[in-house]
Amino acid sequence: MSLALSSADLEAAAAVDPSDLISFDSLLSPEELALRDRVRTFVREEIKPNIAQWYDEARFPIEIVPEMAKLGLLGMHLKGYGCAGGTAVEYGLAAAELEAGDSGIRTFVSVQGSLAMSAIAKHGSEEQKQEWLPRMAAGEAIGCFGLTEPTAGSDPSAMTTFARRDGRDWILNGTKRWIGLANIAQVAVIWAQTDDGVRGFVVPTGTPGFTAIPIEQKLSMRASIQCEISLENVRLPGDAVLPDAKGLKGPFSCLNEARYGIAWGTMGAARDAFEDALAYSKERLQFGRPLAGYQLTQQKLVNMALEINKGFLLALHLGRLKDAGKLQPHQISVGKLNNCREAIEICREARTVLGGNGITLEYSPLRHANNLESVRTYEGTDEVHTLILGQKLTGVGAFR
Template identity: 80%
Template sequence: MTDSTDLLDIDSLLSTEELALRDRVRTFVDTEIKPHIARWYDTAYFPLEIVPQMAGLGLLGMHLEGYGCPGRSAVEYGLAALELEAGDSGLRTFVSVQGSLAMSAIHKHGSEEQKNEWLPRMAAGTAIGCFGLTEPTAGSDPGNMLTYARRDGDDWVINGSKRWIGLASVAQVAVIWAMTDDGVRGFVVPTDTPGFKATPIVQKLSMRASIQCDVELTDVRLPGSAMLPKAKGLRGPFECLNEARYGIIWGAMGAARDSYEAALGYARGRLQFDKPLAGYQLTQEKLVNMALEINKGTLLALQIGRLKDAGRLQKHQISVGKLNNCREAIAICREARTILGGNGITLDYSPLRHANNLESVRTYEGTDEVHLLILGQHITGIPAFR
């Protein structure tokens, strides 16, 4: 974090290697994303041209070992997510869908053949993946998915629909979760398979510099070897979702930090009633409250990252981070916009763009309500989902 944000010398808790990686990603965001993001967001354009650079920085499948993957720590991945989302949630989401969802599914649950076929290409950015779990009528309750895979001799035939599937229209491979006679199973589906159709969702008010799609699967025929052999039941996709949720814990603080810095810079330079906005008590209160929550949220993310690296992270702790940091980040971005006044509704400044994006980030990989209920069950021992 910059000096104006890091009130607690959080940088001193990071190793030399962690700081170096953080700084490399920050430089990439400052030079390759921030100068263009207003145009990309305005025109709803996802910049595929920067994917090779992301791969070159080791951002794809960053936390995975072997098969050409970078094998970095959870904290290093978190720091990268924070810096990417300081650029835009859509660009951090690309790294999350590619690495934490699609690649993680194959890495955790795939056969050696599946791993060797897809992971090296995905780590190099020459193949893009997507993760098909959510359906038009099954978001927070994926156990009621309608997509179905039936056996036909040695093959599988899949029919169904998925919605809000990131990257599906530009992906070469999809991990599709479907109900079978043996419960929920995952399948590795090359997107050029007949019957696979991905249609981008347009007219979005959020995540405009990224791609989300409707996916239709019509008699998609796959060989028996397409099934992920180690994933049975909802535990398979949920393990991948927890990887994505972990990245969000860090990423949300990146959006918050960038919004705070935009508001602080504006307040220092904007004169009202003959002195800078930053010189007024009400403005300082807003800035202080923002900085406090960014420091607390970053410390929370770091603690969760250290627990993950130590192999001691528990599922409810991911919900603590996702719920808290998304909730606080969106409040920070909205408050930052108030300091910018009317100018804050333009794409000349980042806070409202970040706030709009966080409406999606707050919803996907588990809504506030889902994480509240996960934590409620942990605290009371009583599930209250139904």
């Protein structure tokens, strides 16, 4: 079957994606395009009409979770246990469309699938997989991923949460912070120090001693949930430990899944901000002509579009490498660092085209820019990914 698109197809795609200067859709298969379009329709119909209100109210719309499950978005890159078994590229395309709606929506899918479900799928026992993955894929159970602590963000080896043995049981004590979805989750994957190094634990959130309090008064990711978790003598059975995760390689393998999705998602936010700016520039009159008719405005739009096209090409290349089993961790850092950084600049520049109107929730750029400040920080700051790439280039570690 030919994957080539006709000229009519390409023209239609350009009408939908005005930032596309390179016929990007011609690089995608019909199956990938169909998946992308299903998610795009969901975002257009269910997210965009409501996101300003959700953001203003600082509310995550938990009512949309069943629909996302029906679309196969929860753990979509995992195979078996009710998961969709999609490709890395398909997951990336979905992430871009979801983040074009809002970073908080894409973050939900990432926390659920790339972090919590991925941890259980990669490192869990068969019993843990059977108990949790089908329910999580169906949206009947929500998961969270407890790694970051108040004083251990970029350096998780400094975590102080500790799990000690008490007979056959484990007892956990500690604090986790900036943990997505924790107060609405039914299960938490908690990483803790033990006498045998860092281990992961599957913790039902109804366990006595587990408390999750939402972090409020945020200026970013307002349509999303982040919490502080308190673990006070949380007693777990011996089989709560993830048997195949020992050391920091366990959580890092999950973080890389999330970082890969970010490389795509951030470009979705950038594209949405660009589209708002482009449409506004064609309608807004200044000095008797549309903003789009001025050279400085066109320069802004061209620069934004160029970076969006380059960012999507990078994300697609990483996705093809991942599907071929050839993606290296430092390459994920390339995508996360570059695309986050460029997406924030694009959203800020798009806001300038909108003038004063750009500070309202009627338009998306400043909301996206604010959200991306969080995305830029979580799953590795600019500094962390710079040092990962610096070590790759020089062979010298400079983290300490």
